[in-house]
Every structure is written in C-alpha cells, then in structure tokens.
Amino acid sequence: MAEAQLIDRAPALIAEAAAAPSQTATFAVENMNCGGCMGKIERVLSGQPGVVGARANLSAKRVTVAFEPGRTSAPKLLASLEDAGFTAAEFVAADLSAEEKLNRDFLGRLGVAGFAAMNVMLLSVSVWSGGESMNPATHDLFHWVSALIAIPAVAYAGQPFFSSAWRGLRALRVTMDVPISLAILLSAGMSLVQTMRGGHEIYFDACVTLLFFLLIGRFLDQRMRLRAKGAAQNLLRMRSQTATIIRTDGSAESVPTAALLPGDRLVVATGERIPADGVILLGRSQTDESLLTGESLPRSVAPGDEIYAGTVNLGTALEMSVTKGEKNTLLAEMTTLMETAEQARGRYVRLADRAARLYGPGVHLLALTTFLGWMFAGGGWEFSLLTAIAVLIVTCPCALALAVPAVQVAASSKLFAAGVLVKAADGLERISEIDTIVFDKTGTLTHGQPALLDAGTHEKETLQAAASLAIASRHPYARAVVAAARQLFGSVQRSENVEEVPGFGLKQKTLTGEERLGSAEWCGVSAAQHGEASLWYSRPCAKPVAFTFADTVRPGAAKIVKSLLAAGFAVELISGDRPDAVRAIAVALGIAAWRARCKPQDKIARLDELRLGGRKVLMVGDGLNDAPALAASHASLSPSTAADISQMTSDAVFQGQSLMPVLELIATARRAQRMAFENFAIAGVYNIIFVPIAMAGYVTPLVAAIAMSTSSILVTANALRLRNSKGRLAQ
Numbered sequence: 001m002a003e004a005q006l007i008d009r010a011p012a013l014i015a016e017a018a019a020a021p022s023q024t025a026t027f028a029v030e031n032m033n034c035g036g037c038m039g040k041i042e043r044v045l046s047g048q049p050g051v052v053g054a055r056a057n058l059s060a061k062r063v064t065v066a067f068e069p070g071r072t073s074a075p076k077l078l079a080s081l082e083d084a085g086f087t088a089a090e091f092v093a094a095d096l097s098a099e100e101k102l103n104r105d106f107l108g109r110l111g112v113a114g115f116a117a118m119n120v121m122l123l124s125v126s127v128w129s130g131g132e133s134m135n136p137a138t139h140d141l142f143h144w145v146s147a148l149i150a151i152p153a154v155a156y157a158g159q160p161f162f163s164s165a166w167r168g169l170r171a172l173r174v175t176m177d178v179p180i181s182l183a184i185l186l187s188a189g190m191s192l193v194q195t196m197r198g199g200h201e202i203y204f205d206a207c208v209t210l211l212f213f214l215l216i217g218r219f220l221d222q223r224m225r226l227r228a229k230g231a232a233q234n235l236l237r238m239r240s241q242t243a244t245i246i247r248t249d250g251s252a253e254s255v256p257t258a259a260l261l262p263g264d265r266l267v268v269a270t271g272e273r274i275p276a277d278g279v280i281l282l283g284r285s286q287t288d289e290s291l292l293t294g295e296s297l298p299r300s301v302a303p304g305d306e307i308y309a310g311t312v313n314l315g316t317a318l319e320m321s322v323t324k325g326e327k328n329t330l331l332a333e334m335t336t337l338m339e340t341a342e343q344a345r346g347r348y349v350r351l352a353d354r355a356a357r358l359y360g361p362g363v364h365l366l367a368l369t370t371f372l373g374w375m376f377a378g379g380g381w382e383f384s385l386l387t388a389i390a391v392l393i394v395t396c397p398c399a400l401a402l403a404v405p406a407v408q409v410a411a412s413s414k415l416f417a418a419g420v421l422v423k424a425a426d427g428l429e430r431i432s433e434i435d436t437i438v439f440d441k442t443g444t445l446t447h448g449q450p451a452l453l454d455a456g457t458h459e460k461e462t463l464q465a466a467a468s469l470a471i472a473s474r475h476p477y478a479r480a481v482v483a484a485a486r487q488l489f490g491s492v493q494r495s496e497n498v499e500e501v502p503g504f505g506l507k508q509k510t511l512t513g514e515e516r517l518g519s520a521e522w523c524g525v526s527a528a529q530h531g532e533a534s535l536w537y538s539r540p541c542a543k544p545v546a547f548t549f550a551d552t553v554r555p556g557a558a559k560i561v562k563s564l565l566a567a568g569f570a571v572e573l574i575s576g577d578r579p580d581a582v583r584a585i586a587v588a589l590g591i592a593a594w595r596a597r598c599k600p601q602d603k604i605a606r607l608d609e610l611r612l613g614g615r616k617v618l619m620v621g622d623g624l625n626d627a628p629a630l631a632a633s634h635a636s637l638s639p640s641t642a643a644d645i646s647q648m649t650s651d652a653v654f655q656g657q658s659l660m661p662v663l664e665l666i667a668t669a670r671r672a673q674r675m676a677f678e679n680f681a682i683a684g685v686y687n688i689i690f691v692p693i694a695m696a697g698y699v700t701p702l703v704a705a706i707a708m709s710t711s712s713i714l715v716t717a718n719a720l721r722l723r724n725s726k727g728r729l730a731q
Contacts, residue, residue, distance in 0.1 A: 025074045026064045027081065027088045032056065037086070044084045048072055063088075075271045079474060106219045109157040113212040116153035117205070120146045124205040136198075143195045143202050150204035154188050157211055182367075184211055186389045203389075243275035244268075246319070257309075264322040268313045271474050276309050277324040285315025288476065298476060314475050316500065367391045370695045383697070391694045406719035407679065411672040414722060418664045419655040427651030430635040431666060432673035433616050437564055438607070438629075440621035441575035441585055444639060445557050447657070448622065450476050450534075450549035455484035462545050464489060466537040469506045469517040472498040477535045478506070478517070480549055505535075513540030553585060560659040561589045570615070574598050574606060574629075603629035620662065637665065668722070675722055679715045686711040 032038060038056040041063050045054035050071025056063040065077060081088040123142045161184070164177040187207045194202045242254050246265040257275045260266075265281070268274055274287070286298040289311045298314055301307060307320060367388045374384035412422050422428060442448050455463065467485035470478035471494050485492050498508045505518010516523050516538045523536035523544050535547040564571050573594035575582045586594035595606065607629055610617050619626070619633035630636035630649040638650040654661035 023069045024064060024066050025077065026062055027074075027078065029056075029061050029063055029081065029086050029088045032061045032063075032086065040084065041081065041086060044080055044086075045077060048077060048080050051077070075269075079271075083471075106160070106215070109160065110212070110215045110219050112153050113157040113208060113215050116149050116157070116208040117212045120150050120205045120208050123149075140195075140198055143204075146202070146204040147192055147195050150208050151188060151192065153208055154184060154211060157208075157215060158184050161214065179367075180214060183389065186385070190385060190389060260322050260325070262322050262325060266320050266322065268318045268320060270313060270316055272313055274307050274309055274311045274313060274320070276322045278307060278320040278322045280305050280307060281319045281321050283316065283318040285313055285318055286475070288312040288314055366691065366695065373695075374697065379697070387694070387697045391691065406716045407672045407675045407722060410675075410719045410722040411668050415652075415661075415665060415668055418661055420661045420665050421653045421655075422651065422665075423653065424651040427635065428669045428672050429676075430616075431618060431637075431651065431669035434618040434635050434666070435568075436570040436572070436610055436615045436617045437662075438572045438574055438610075438617055438619050438633070439591075440619075440626050440629075441573060441577055441582055442551060443622035444554075444620055444626075445573070445585055445589065445659070446551040446553050448551065450480045451552045452480045452484040453548045453550055455488060458545065458547075460489070462537065464492070465515065465539070466517055466545070466547070467492045468495040469498055469508055469515060469537075471495075473500055473506055477547070477549060481517075481535070481547060510539075515539045551581070553588060555658050557659050558589050560662055561591060563663055565590070572606075574603050600626075600628045604632045607632045618666070637662065671722060675719060679718055682714050682718060683711060686714075 029037075029041060032041060041056050042054045045051055045063065045065050048067075050068040052066040052068065054063060054065040067073075067077065078088055123146045127139060127142050158181070161177045161180045165181040168178060184207055187203050187210075191202045191204050191207065243257050243260055244252050244267045245255050245260070246252060246267055252267065260276045264276075266275065266278070280301055280303050282303055284300075284302045286300050287307055288298055289308070301318075306323075307318075370391045371384045371388035374387055375381065379387070408422075408428060411428055415422055424430075439445050463481070463485050467482050470481040471492050473479075482492055495508050498506055500506050501518070501522070504522040505516060507514055507516045507518075516536075518536065520526075520536050523538035525536050525538075525544050525546075534549050536544050537547065538544040561571055571591055571593070573582065573586050573589075573591045575594075575596055576598050577596060579596040582594055582596040586592075595602075598606070603626070607617055607619065611634070616634040619630050619636045620638070621627075621630055621636075622639050626638075627649045630638065636650040637652050637654065640653055640655040652665055654665070
C-alpha cells in the first residue's frame with residue numbers, strides 16, 4: 001500500500017477501528033443550567049445523522065447518547081454541541097464503588113447508633129422516673145434490655161474508632177480515636193459489670209449517645225470527601241486514551257495508549273489528541289500545544305517534525321511513528337517533576353492533627369491522674385474508675401474532632417455553590433495561609449483560545465462569507481471567525497461543498513470563481529503584505545481580507561488582580577508563551593513581575609525561590625506544563641477547562657469564565673480558618689469548665705455525655721455561620 005494512499009484512507013481506518021453495531025457515549029456539559037438547556041442539548045444531538053437517542057441529566061450535567069459508529073463519532077457529536085453553544089467533553093466514569101461502599105457503611109453505623117441511643121434513652125428515662133418505687137426485678141430487666149441493645153450497637157458502630165485507635169497504637173502514635181475508644185469501651189464495660197451485679201451506676205445511654213454524636217462528625221467529613229470526588233468526575237475524567245495503530249498488513253486496530261511501543265505506526269485523525277511522542281511520517285497539519293507549552297498559537301508540522309503526547313491535531317490525518325514508550329514521554333517527565341514536587345507538600349501537617357498530638361496524651365494523663373487521686377483518697381476502685389470514665393467522656397474530643405470538619409463542610413458547600421470545587425482535605429488550610437499568587441497566562445488569565453480582533457471593522461458581507469467557510473473547520477482561527485460572526489449577526493449559514501486542504505486552508509467553488517480562507521500563501525498574499533495577520537480570506541475580483549487574532553483576557557481579570565494587590569498579596573505572572581504576548585497581558589492587568597518562555601522546571605525554580613524567601617504561594621494554572629508547579633506550590637487552583645493532570649494536582653477547581661472565584665476561594669478559606677480557631681476556643685472553654693468538675697467527682701458519665709454533646713452542637717452551629725458570610729478580602 002502506498003504511503004499517500006494510507007493517509008487518504010485514514011478516515012476509513014479510524015472508522016474500521018471503532019466499528020461496532022452500536023455505541024454509547026456520555027458527555028459532561030459544563031454550562032447545562034436549566035430545563036431549556038437540557039431540551040436543546042437533546043434536540044441538537046438527536047438531529048445528528050446516526051444518533052439513535054439522547055438523554056440529558058440536568059443534576060449531573062451529563063448527556064448520554066447512543067449512535068451508530070459508522071455514521072458519526074463522539075468528536076462530531078461534541079462539535080455539534082459546541083456549535084450550539086455548549087462546553088462539553090467526553091466523560092469516562094470513574095470507579096467510586098469503594099468510596100460509595102464506605103459512605104454506606106458509615107451511614108449504616110450511624111443509623112444503628114441512633115436507633116440504640118433513642119431506645120436505651122427511653123429505657124433509662126423509665127428507670128429514672130420510677131425511682132425507688134420501681135420493682136427491683138423490673139429495674140434489672142430494663143438494664144439488661146439496655147445492655148442487649150447497647151453492647152451489639154457499640155461493637156458494630158464503634159468499629160471505625162476502634163480500628164483507627166488500634167492502628168495508631170501499633171504505630172506507637174496516640175490519635176484522637178484512642179481516648180474516644182477508651183471512653184466508649186470503659187463506660188460500656190463498667191455498665192455491663194454493674195448490670196451483672198445489680199448495681200445502679202449504669203450508663204449505656206451515655207455510651208451510645210456519645211458514639212452517635214461522634215459518628216455524625218465522622219460521617220459529615222466522609223460525606224464531604226465523597227461529594228467532592230463525585231462532582232470532580234465531570235472535571236477530571238474527560239477523555240479515554242486510545243490510539244489507532246496500523247498493522248503490517250494495512251489493517252487498523254484501536255489499542256490503549258499504554259500498549260504502544262517505539263516503532264509503532266499510528267494514524268491520528270483531525271481533532272484527536274496525539275497519543276504518544278513521535279515523529280511525523282506523512283502529512284502536514286497544525287497542532288495545538290497550548291496545554292504543554294502555554295503557547296496559544298498553533299504550530300505547523302510536517303514530515304520529520306516531532307510531536308508530543310497530549311497535543312491536538314488540528315488539520316487532516318497524520319501518520320506518525322512512536323519514538324518513546326509511555327514512561328519516557330514528555331508528559332511522563334512532567335509527571336516525575338510533579339511527583340518530586342508533591343513530596344514537599346506531603347510534609348504539611350493539618351491543624352487538627354497538630355492539636356491531636358497534644359490533646360491525646362493530655363486526656364489520658366488527666367484520666368489517669370483522676371483515677372489514682374481518688375484511689376489514694378479512699379474513694380474505692382469503682383468510684384475512681386467511674387470518675388475517670390466521666391473525665392474521658394467530658395474530655396472526649398468530639399467538639400475538637402468536629403471543629404475542622406464542620407467548618408470544611410460549610411466552606412465547601414458555600415464554594416461549591418459559587419462554582420469552586422475544593423478537592424484536597426487540607427486545601428482550605430493551605431490556601432488561607434498564602435501571601436503570594438502566581439498566575440499562568442494562557443487558559444488562566446486568558447481564555448486560552450484566539451479571538452478575532454476588531455470584528456466590527458470588517459464588512460458584514462465579507463465576515464459572513466468567511467464564517468460560512470470557517471464553520472466547516474475545527475481550527476481555532478476558523479472557530480474564532482465563526483464565534484465573532486455569531487456574536488454580531490446571531491447565526492452563520494454553512495456553505496456547501498467546502499474542501500479543507502491540509503496545512504493551507506479552506507476553499508469553495510462558486511459561479512464567479514474560488515473563495516479561500518487560510519494562510520497568506522493559500523490566498524495569494526505576498527510575504528510583504530503578511531503583517532500581523534494570521535488568516536486571510538480571498539474571493540474573485542476582490543482584495544484579500546486579513547484577520548488578526550489574539551488571546552483575550554478573562555472577564556474582570558484586571559479588577560481581580562487590583563483587588564489582590566490592594567489586599568496586600570504579591571502577584572506574579574509566569575508563562576511559557578512568547579515575551580511580547582506575556583508582556584502585553586501583564587501590562588493590561590497591572591502585574592509588574594512577569595516571566596516568559598518558562599519551562600516546567602523554570603516555574604518550579606521560581607516557586608522554590610519564593611519559598612526560600614519565606615513566601616507561601618498560590619499557583620493558578622491550567623496546562624500540562626503547569627502541573628509540576630501546581631504540585632510544588634503551597635496551594636494550587638485550576639480552571640475547569642484545565643488539562644486533566646492539572647485538575648488532579650490542584651487543591652481546588654473553579655468553573656466559568658470569570659476569575660471572581662479566586663477571590664471567593666481565598667476569602668472563604670481565611671474565614672474558615674478563623675472559624676476553626678473559634679471552634680477550638682469553644683472546645684477549650686468547655687474543657688476548662690467541665691474537666692475540674694468531673695475530676696472532683698461531681699459529674700456522672702451521663703451528665704458528661706450531655707455536656708460533650710452540647711459542646712459539639714455549639715461547634716457545628718458556629719461553623720454553619722460560614723455559609724451566610726460574605727466572601728470579602730480585607731483591603
């Protein structure tokens with residue numbers, strides 16, 4: 001088979017590799033916001049050739065479409081959605097079965113503890129109200145029934161705390177779960193002994209009530225993390241990684257990119273991501289390397305040029321030869337940089353963990369002191385043990401354990417409503433500490449896509465004619481022309497019989513001659529006339545028209561930078577783009593410190609300089625080349641349009657075109673940190689009041705459980721105030 005014939009047959013080979021009786025794809029649609037959007041999406045997809053049916057899910061912001069692979073494909077369906085004004089990407093469901101199982105497990109344990117607490121409390125109220133008049137046999141029966149309910153409930157519902165405490169002790173660490181487990185087990189064991197002896201110091205109600213409140217806090221924390229993971233699926237799982245390999249007999253086969261080896265021959269269709277690092281064997285095209293380099297303009301490629309995994313083929317099909325295996329690609333090198341950078345962040349100790357290191361040993365010392373003190377005072381071992389148990393329950397770190405998770409749940413809910421998804425458990429804490437913000441340019445401060453400049457200066461007829469050709473192409477410049485025409489005129493009429501010539505542009509034969517849209521050479525423009533124009537439109541008996549493009553800044557970016565500077569933050573711009581492009585954006589936004597043509601290692605080096613200077617940096621970036629820097633910074637943030645690996649690395653992801661979520665995130669994180677300290681203060685005041693009373697023997701385990709529960713309610717109520725607070729930075 002001739003090499004030219006292979007490229008000509010590329011579309012057929014792609015279709016052959018994907019051939020199947022029927023196929024289903026799910027797309028995540030970021031801007032599906034109402035029932036009207038849902039109906040429009042279903043109508044647009046159902047109207048495409050080969051589509052069997054489409055069903056949208058508004059709450060999940062996803063649409064599932066069934067189609068015939070021979071007549072259409074997922075990229076074409078995505079293109080139809082984009083033409084209709086929707087931002088969509090292919091969704092590959094992550095396996096959350098383990099997390100969902102853990103969530104159901106916590107919910108089941110919480111339900112058992114709640115059921116036991118209510119029933120044991122009813123039995124206890126009956127015993128208290130009966131007083132001395134109750135028949136002793138009935139008194140003992142109620143205690144035995146309480147034991148039969150409480151003991152199995154404690155054994156089942158307390159497993160998360162018991163297991164965690166045991167793991168900590170085996171590792172010679174005293175965690176918060178150690179005093180929790182001691183308080184529960186000692187109170188349950190002591191109550192069982194008293195029941196067997198017919199005594200009166202029985203506190204099954206306190207035991208299970210304590211466990212119920214503790215599980216509420218643990219369940220809220222677990223639920224928050226699961227919710228974040230579920231919501232992040234739309235953002236983090238955007239595309240499956242497969243490649244179309246050409247066998248020695250000329251046949252095509254779709255294989256996972258992980259199975260590619262150096263020397264394999266691949267065909268990459270228009271609009272597909274390059275699956276591996278390699279060299280072009282045949283074909284001319286342009287590639288979008290903005291995610292790798294930050295460069296917003298496409299790069300022209302030809303046989304012999306190197307291309308990299310993760311970049312996008314904007315022109316016609318290419319044949320390439322794989323030069324590097326999966327572990328040696330440019331993307332893999334970035335991953336190594338990122339993993340190295342993450343090691344430093346992994347040493348960060350959360351606020352709650354720092355408190356637990358001091359709190360755990362202190363609680364045990366107080367309980368032991370109480371027991372020994374009463375023993376020496378002649379209180380007897382039973383009274384001494386009950387008093388020590390009361391101290392353990394009073395000092396049980398329920399309020400302390402809820403102090404940070406309760407605030408995180410409230411803050412995460414508030415930010416989620418504002419379009420910000422907090423992913424890292426300690427992300428809010430680290431973001432609250434930052435004093436420097438470093439922005440990437442392309443796709444972060446800017447939209448990351450070229451926009452047509454001075455669209456209103458072109459004649460209406462000319463712009464409409466150019467757009468009618470451009471709508472047949474997926475090239476960024478063509479899409480920018482179409483977007484400008486739609487904004488000015490409302491709609492664009494698609495021309496018939498438009499042909500795209502690889503590496504040159506589009507053409508259409510008309511009655512008066514041939515119309516063209518593409519490079520200067522393609523449209524007959526001399527080198528002296530090129531200027532700064534990137535695209536030209538020519539037609540018979542008319543002078544060629546030049547179109548100039550630029551990457552536009554996000555809405556309100558200058559205002560956001562001004563607010564950050566006014567609040568006392570240092571702001572820098574670091575980009576891999578050209579110096580003139582970076583300088584223009586920095587001047588427009590009022591950023592004095594900027595750097596251009598920075599490779600991933602250059603960005604990490606700058607972050608290291610800032611760190612050694614005592615600065616705590618929030619890195620805001622979106623490209624694959626930003627992922628190592630995102631991992632190396634004290635905290636990190638990415639837009640929802642960022643590369644998958646950048647979103648996975650960052651502490652938070654924001655949606656929408658505006659940069660306002662950056663301010664909202666920092667303000668909320670700082671407010672959350674203050675509220676966490678307020679909650680610690682509430683827990684501290686509670687302990688200062690009740691611990692001496694409990695050590696003096698005036699607090700029974702039941703009263704201790706009620707006091708502990710009250711402190712937990714106060715902590716939770718204080719955290720809920722965050723949801724109604726205004727996210728503003730102090731000027």
